[in-house]
Amino acid sequence: MPEPTSDVAPGKTRCGFIAVIGAPNVGKSTLVNALVGSKVTIVSPKVQTTRTLVRGITIVGASQLIFVDTPGIFAPRRRLERAMVTTAWSGAQDADLAVLVVDAKRGLDEETAAIVDKLREVRQPRTLVLNKVDLVAKPALLALAQAANDRVAFTDTFMISAMSGNGVPDLAERLAAQVPEGPWLYPEDQMSDAPMRSLAAEITREKLFLKLHQELPYRSTVETDSWTEQPDGSVRIEQTIFVERESQRKIVLGKGGHTIKSIGSDARLELAGLLEQKVHLFLFVKVRENWSDDPERYREMGLEFPKG
Ligand SMILES: Nc1nc2c(ncn2[C@@H]2O[C@H](COP(=O)(O)OP(=O)(O)OP(=O)(O)O)[C@@H](O)[C@H]2O)c(=O)[nH]1
Numbered sequence: 635m636p637e638p639t640s641d642v643a644p645g646k647t648r649c650g651f652i653a654v655i656g657a658p659n660v661g662k663s664t665l666v667n668a669l670v671g672s673k674v675t676i677v678s679p680k681v682q683t684t685r686t687l688v689r690g691i692t693i694v695g696a697s698q699l700i701f702v703d704t705p706g707i708f709a710p711r712r713r714l715e716r717a718m719v720t721t722a723w724s725g726a727q728d729a730d731l732a733v734l735v736v737d738a739k740r741g742l743d744e745e746t747a748a749i750v751d752k753l754r755e756v757r758q759p760r761t762l763v764l765n766k767v768d769l770v771a772k773p774a775l776l777a778l779a780q781a782a783n784d785r786v787a788f789t790d791t792f793m794i795s796a797m798s799g800n801g802v803p804d805l806a807e808r809l810a811a812q813v814p815e816g817p818w819l820y821p822e823d824q825m826s827d828a829p830m831r832s833l834a835a836e837i838t839r840e841k842l843f844l845k846l847h848q849e850l851p852y853r854s855t856v857e858t859d860s861w862t863e864q865p866d867g868s869v870r871i872e873q874t875i876f877v878e879r880e881s882q883r884k885i886v887l888g889k890g891g892h893t894i895k896s897i898g899s900d901a902r903l904e905l906a907g908l909l910e911q912k913v914h915l916f917l918f919v920k921v922r923e924n925w926s927d928d929p930e931r932y933r934e935m936g937l938e939f940p941k942g
Pocket of ligand 1: 658765768
């Protein structure tokens with residue numbers, strides 16, 4: 635936890651952690667990006683792309699809002715999935731406010747209803763956000779808001795489109811009024827405390843999935859091994875893509891290294907835009923068998939290693 639940084643007298647400012655929770659693919663990352671106004675987490679049309687806890691930070695009036703973008707909460711089967719779900723829920727419990735995002739088009743399906751029910755255990759003020767309202771007619775939205783509130787009482791209900799930004803400022807204002815009084819914990823210009831290395835790894839992982847979504851399991855990971863600022867103002871970044879089998883390594887490399895080159899070039903372009911500097915990106919592919927049973931990997935991703 636960083637030292638308080640604001641020089642405004644305590645009591646005048648507010649600051650709090652806000653857990654953004656919800657089923658996979660409901661638009662949590664899109665919402666955090668809309669609230670923070672800068673790309674801090676990965677958005678892609680595939681489910682379960684967010685693994686690490688990435689915080690976006692924004693200032694609304696006198697309030698500093700720190701968003702904890704949890705990995706999707708879903709019915710876990712594998713050990714890694716159990717770790718993701720446990721971490722997501724403990725994130726919600728540690729935060730000052732909990733925001734539940736529901737895909738209004740999907741409605742209260744079994745998975746969402748289970749999450750709503752589990753929210754009863756969260757003591758903090760709960761805000762319901764019906765997202766993707768651009769896809770749903772108003773009467774259905776009102777019925778959905780009612781059905782959710784019948785299961786557990788929400789402090790507030792918002793209907794928004796994270797994609798278009800519709801309703802997002804109202805939500806931000808309300809959250810700003812609800813976080814506790816206290817000094818700001820982060821410098822004003824710090825939009826995200828996600829270390830650049832892990833952000834860079836997430837970008838490469840996104841490109842990897844976008845290119846190979848059919849062939850590759852979700853369980854491959856990317857790590858940034860080195861990050862070196864060069865005298866000419868450019869940066870040299872080395873990353874390793876870990877897969878579980880030799881056959882997957884071949885897929886990632888592609889014929890004549892074609893696939894990995896294309897992934898690298900997409901990731902490099904995005905990184906260069908984000909960093910506003912020239913990027914030299916070097917990608918390696920390694921087989922690491924059974925990495926999903928290795929506690930060390932969990933620690934690196936900020937996850938708890940589940941027993942059993
Ligand atoms: N039509 C519409 N689509 C949206 C809206 N918000 C998000 N989406 C889309 O929904 C998909 C999932 O969005 P994400 O932000 O990645 O969802 P997430 O909940 O963070 O997903 P995980 O990280 O997998 O848990 C993406 O294709 C978004 O473009 C919205 O307001 N309207």
